[in-house]
Amino acid sequence: MTATTLPATHAALGGNDASAKTSDNMQFYLPKEHHPQNGTLLGFWLYLMSDCLIFAVLFAVYAVVGRSYAAGPSGVELFDLSLVALNTSMLLLSSITFGFAMLEMQRRRVKPVLAWLAVTGLLGCAFIGLEMYEFAHLIQEGAVPQRSAFLSAFFTLVGAHGLHVAFGLVWLVVLMVQVHRGGLVADNRRRLMCLSMFWHFLDVVWIAVFTFVYLMGSLP
Amino acid sequence: MTSAQHTNTLDLNPTGHTDHGHDQDHDDDHGGASHSTFKGYMTGFVLAIILTAIPFWLVMGKVLPNSNITGLVILAIAAVQIVVHMVYFLHMNTSSEGGWSLLALAFTVVLLVIMLSGSIWVMYHLNTNMMPHTMQEMKNMP
Numbered sequence: 001m002t003a004t005t006l007p008a009t010h011a012a013l014g015g016n017d018a019s020a021k022t023s024d025n026m027q028f029y030l031p032k033e034h035h036p037q038n039g040t041l042l043g044f045w046l047y048l049m050s051d052c053l054i055f056a057v058l059f060a061v062y063a064v065v066g067r068s069y070a071a072g073p074s075g076v077e078l079f080d081l082s083l084v085a086l087n088t089s090m091l092l093l094s095s096i097t098f099g100f101a102m103l104e105m106q107r108r109r110v111k112p113v114l115a116w117l118a119v120t121g122l123l124g125c126a127f128i129g130l131e132m133y134e135f136a137h138l139i140q141e142g143a144v145p146q147r148s149a150f151l152s153a154f155f156t157l158v159g160a161h162g163l164h165v166a167f168g169l170v171w172l173v174v175l176m177v178q179v180h181r182g183g184l185v186a187d188n189r190r191r192l193m194c195l196s197m198f199w200h201f202l203d204v205v206w207i208a209v210f211t212f213v214y215l216m217g218s219l220p
Numbered sequence: 221m222t223s224a225q226h227t228n229t230l231d232l233n234p235t236g237h238t239d240h241g242h243d244q245d246h247d248d249d250h251g252g253a254s255h256s257t258f259k260g261y262m263t264g265f266v267l268a269i270i271l272t273a274i275p276f277w278l279v280m281g282k283v284l285p286n287s288n289i290t291g292l293v294i295l296a297i298a299a300v301q302i303v304v305h306m307v308y309f310l311h312m313n314t315s316s317e318g319g320w321s322l323l324a325l326a327f328t329v330v331l332l333v334i335m336l337s338g339s340i341w342v343m344y345h346l347n348t349n350m351m352p353h354t355m356q357e358m359k360n361m362p
Contacts, residue, residue: 052332059336082280099309208298220287
């Protein structure tokens with residue numbers, strides 16, 4: 001009979017205890033209501049991976065033309081590493097504060113979640129502010145994107161990351177309003193988890209940026 | 221066996237299959253990110269600070285005499301830091317989403333390696349091969 005054989009094969013495939021138990025007790029219903037919440041998170045992860053490919057292309061461009069200065073300024077002359085270090089610490093701190101927000105979310109405490117999200121947002125704003133200051137400084141010195149292939153690739157790559165952070169900040173503010181209004185309901189928790197992944201992903205990309213662009217560009 | 225029971229069995233299969241039973245229960249109880257703990261985040265944060273500080277120190281302090289070696293070392297440290305962020309902040313492991321997110325990540329890494337190494341390789345050889353070999357060729361350049 002199919003009803004008896006199907007769970008058994010499934011247990012053999014899955015191999016975990018829960019499914020083995022199901023086949024023993026012959027339970028033909030789900031003990032809990034099914035909320036396919038993980039589908040969104042997996043889908044969002046796939047989005048992040050495709051975003052990763054966008055950054056990979058930009059990194060490849062930078063790797064190819066990153067030393068084509070066209071007699072213009074080079075990275076050694078332009079980059080202010082202490083500013084980059086400050087910027088990096090801002091993003092790193094915002095990552096851990098977002099982590100704290102997620103921990104408070106697990107405890108279902110709305111106010112601490114909002115507070116940590118606000119701190120994260122401020123750190124993100126500081127990051128964007130420092131990056132815009134850096135860009136303004138470069139442009140003032142004549143190191144504009146049109147100057148050389150190196151500068152075009154630099155502004156595209158770092159600017160793409162900055163744009164991601166800026167949109168992440170918009171998303172953060174929207175979510176803060178939603179959490180404030182609706183509380184930590186399942187929908188808002190799912191949204192927070194997506195934003196958390198997005199934010200940490202941007203931090204991962206920034207590791208590659210500061211290592212590959214700033215630090216390696218500053219090597220003599 | 222009635223047909224109703226039969227369909228129920230079929231319904232059960234896809235859900236049990238994905239190994240989600242455990243995760244789903246967790247979601248309902250704790251709100252999803254089942255692996256986040258204060259300790260986990262702090263471990264990741266401390267490791268990330270150390271792994272960020274070392275490359276900045278290496279480059280800003282000009283610790284190593286050879287910049288090629290410095291470059292390789294900071295690239296290696298960055299790779300380690302990316303893994304640290306993946307594990308402690310993005311909660312990557314072999315069982316998240318039934319292994320699908322790890323599979324997607326592995327596929328992305330493969331594409332990434334092909335794209336980066338391929339671009340650098342091709343463009344480097346293009347540069348060297350397009351160089352004029354003789355004075356005659358140099359004169360005839362557009």
